[in-house]
Amino acid sequence: MKRIFEVVAPYLLLFLVLGALVFVTICALTTWPNRILEFSDVDSDSLSAVERADALQTARTSVLTALGGISATALVFSALWQVVEFRSSRILDRSVAWSDTYAAAAGQLGSESATLRLAGVVTLSSIVDAGPAGADSTIRATLASFIRTRSASDQNEFALKLALEHVCNSTDKSAQSFQSANLADVDLSTLDFDGIVLDGVSFRSATLHSRQRAFIDSAKNVDLAGVSWVDG
Numbered sequence: 001m002k003r004i005f006e007v008v009a010p011y012l013l014l015f016l017v018l019g020a021l022v023f024v025t026i027c028a029l030t031t032w033p034n035r036i037l038e039f040s041d042v043d044s045d046s047l048s049a050v051e052r053a054d055a056l057q058t059a060r061t062s063v064l065t066a067l068g069g070i071s072a073t074a075l076v077f078s079a080l081w082q083v084v085e086f087r088s089s090r091i092l093d094r095s096v097a098w099s100d101t102y103a104a105a106a107g108q109l110g111s112e113s114a115t116l117r118l119a120g121v122v123t124l125s126s127i128v129d130a131g132p133a134g135a136d137s138t139i140r141a142t143l144a145s146f147i148r149t150r151s152a153s154d155q156n157e158f159a160l161k162l163a164l165e166h167v168c169n170s171t172d173k174s175a176q177s178f179q180s181a182n183l184a185d186v187d188l189s190t191l192d193f194d195g196i197v198l199d200g201v202s203f204r205s206a207t208l209h210s211r212q213r214a215f216i217d218s219a220k221n222v223d224l225a226g227v228s229w230v231d232g
Contacts (some may be wrong), residue, residue: 030208098131102138109146121146125166136172143167144176148180151182161186168192188212191231203227 009160168191177197198219
């Protein structure tokens with residue numbers, strides 16, 4: 001109902017304004033000039049027929065000029081309202097479309113199909129810039145959850161590696177958790193673990209970079225058996 005009112009309101013306002021303008025125009029051409037002349041400082045009784053006609057015409061012109069200004073203002077206001085309404089509608093449509101895309105992609109992460117899981121990760125990574133404020137954080141949290149759950153089944157899955165890259169290398173550094181994830185036998189040397197909770201993560205036989213050691217050493221119950229450390 002509110003949406004209907006928002007759409008109809010500008011047209012209703014314009015209709016009312018146009019109706020008022022028609023009424024005012026009729027009055028301006030008939031009764032108002034005489035009233036103006038009566039309340040002016042001019043002694044209308046002393047005017048000749050020509051002078052009275054000129055005075056009435058001047059009054060009509062003044063009223064119509066003022067009326068034109070009001071009309072122009074009303075039309076500009078209506079046009080601006082339409083622009084604002086159009087922009088608001090576009091923003092709302094984009095927000096709804098983004099939410100629908102996000103929901104569909106997030107749902108694919110739980111699919112039994114590796115192809116659909118990969119499609120979900122790729123889609124989530126691609127819609128960050130088009131999302132509302134906080135979209136990057138939301139997507140990182142979603143992918144971090146995928147990493148924690150999916151790594152227990154297949155830590156070498158390509159979709160999992162893409163999710164790791166997005167969460168770790170994103171410009172958004174809001175804290176995310178890989179707690180108890182199984183990242184064994186994976187090359188993780190290019191990832192930035194700043195802001196990532198690594199407690200309980202298994203890095204068994206993984207490849208890590210020496211610059212990551214500080215983040216890993218600060219975590220609890222980390223499995224580093226067989227880790228290959230690289231430099232440079």
